[in-house]
Amino acid sequence: MAQQAYITETDDDDSGPERRTTRIRRLYDRAVTGWRGDRRIWRRGLITAAVAVVLAVVMAAHSHIPNAIGNLGSLTETFLPWFGLLIPVLLVIALARKSATALIALVLPVSVWLNLFGGLLFDKTGSGGDLTVATHNVNADNADPAGTARAVAAAGADVMALEELKATAVPTYEKALEAKYPHHAVVGTVGLWSKYPLSDVTAVDIELGWKRAMRATVATPSGPVAVYVAHLPSVRVKLEAGFTARQRDKSANALGEAIADEKLDRKILLGDLNGTMNDRALTAITSQMRSPQGAVGDGFGFSWPAAFPMARIDQILVSGVEPTTSWTLPATGSDHLPIAARVRVDTEAQ
Incomplete structure (x- = not known):
């Protein structure tokens, strides 16, 4: 009599969508717990946070940067949109350092950059004209x-x-x-x-x-x-x-x-x-x-x-x-x- 092999789904099968969702949730909980349990998250990344604040101030107050030395103000204003490239760099550093302080500080330059240039991210092309x-x-x-x-x-x-x-x-x-x-x-x-x-x-x-x-x-x-x-x-x-x-x-x-x-x-x-x-x-x-x-x-x-x-x-x-x-x-x-x-x-x- 031929033997029949039966394959049954076990708890170790993580191919289903529910199992994948569970694993993702578990990894997220571990990450959050790790951050919560580490009291150093507020003391780490202070330099990164300071750089984020300075970046926000430079972009927000660019008109007050003097031109007396090498027309520094005009040079800053010419390439002002590109200052936004520093934001994702600081974000990566803040995440790598697990610094809550740096992440909160990054809200400042993000807000300033979006206020200055956020409107240019969208197509506002109209119609008509003569x-x-x-x-x-x-x-x-x-x-x-x-x-x-x-x-x-x-x-x-x-x-x-x-x-x-x-x-x-x-x-x-x-x-x-x-x-x-x-x-x-x-x-x-x-x-x-x-x-x-x-x-x-x-x-x-x-x-x-x-x-x-x-x-x-x-x-x-x-x-x-x-x-x-x-x-x-x-x-x-x-x-x-x-x-x-x-x-x-x-x-x-x-x-x-x-x-x-x-x-x-x-x-x-x-x-x-x-x-x-x-x-x-x-x-x-x-x-x-x-x-x-x-x-x-x-x-x-x-x-x-x-x-x-x-x-x-x-x-x-x-x-x-x-x-x-x-x-x-x-x-x-x-x-x-x-x-x-x-x-x-x-x-x-x-």
């Missing part, structure tokens, strides 16, 4: 100016600004864009291409001694708009001087004054400002204009350097028009990424 604008620092040493021009034009912008135009490359840009943009003007190293007529084209003095800013009236179907194009001076990080930006700051103030004196209510600024919206040095501009990226953008919209974007120093700022969406365009032959935005000029049609 004017699309774009701006791009094309890089004077760009090896493919025609390809760069076509790539930016492919975004469908009605008005497009280009900065860092080399005089010898201007004819190449003009030829590549003439089919889509019948109207254009170049002033010094900046230019404006438009599907709509331009008038009152003038250079804007930003106290450099050469022309890197301009202003024009664009006759859009929804009414005239004053469009400014600017390329503020570059900033440098030097070992002996820190973050040097004196000329950039001086030019930003001059540009802010010119925009404040603008007679038209509807204004758009396009360009490479070599500074972020957090940088106090741009207050003369940012105090009277706002960025679509913060209001209707998707993510941080970093634009520089193109290979690994770390900061948004290329800006589209508006006043008197309503932004509906903002985005970053794919890389070109430049070391900057182009950016674009759509705005509603006819605000009464909302």
Whole structure:
């Protein structure tokens, strides 16, 4: 008679969902009990807790960090979003040290960072708008100016600004864009291409001694708009001087004054400002204009350097028009990424 083998389920079988849940609960209870039973959890990780508090203070009070030494305040504000990367590092250390003090202290920098940048984690892209604008620092040493021009034009912008135009490359840009943009003007190293007529084209003095800013009236179907194009001076990080930006700051103030004196209510600024919206040095501009990226953008919209974007120093700022969406365009032959935005000029049609 053949023997039959019977396999019965025993208590040691942990393949079922109930057994797995029990094991997970048991491991959790052990961890919690271990922490509760260790009175040192409040004394450990004090240095980690102190670093977390300092991090929170730096982010919350960044505007009070002085610029007297190497423009440290502006340097901090330029890369302020990246300070959040220290939070998960501190979290790992706090967990490894089993420090309740450090974990509680981490609530501070998390709260501050979310208050400053939490809104950028969500896609706030809207719809509508009647004017699309774009701006791009094309890089004077760009090896493919025609390809760069076509790539930016492919975004469908009605008005497009280009900065860092080399005089010898201007004819190449003009030829590549003439089919889509019948109207254009170049002033010094900046230019404006438009599907709509331009008038009152003038250079804007930003106290450099050469022309890197301009202003024009664009006759859009929804009414005239004053469009400014600017390329503020570059900033440098030097070992002996820190973050040097004196000329950039001086030019930003001059540009802010010119925009404040603008007679038209509807204004758009396009360009490479070599500074972020957090940088106090741009207050003369940012105090009277706002960025679509913060209001209707998707993510941080970093634009520089193109290979690994770390900061948004290329800006589209508006006043008197309503932004509906903002985005970053794919890389070109430049070391900057182009950016674009759509705005509603006819605000009464909302």
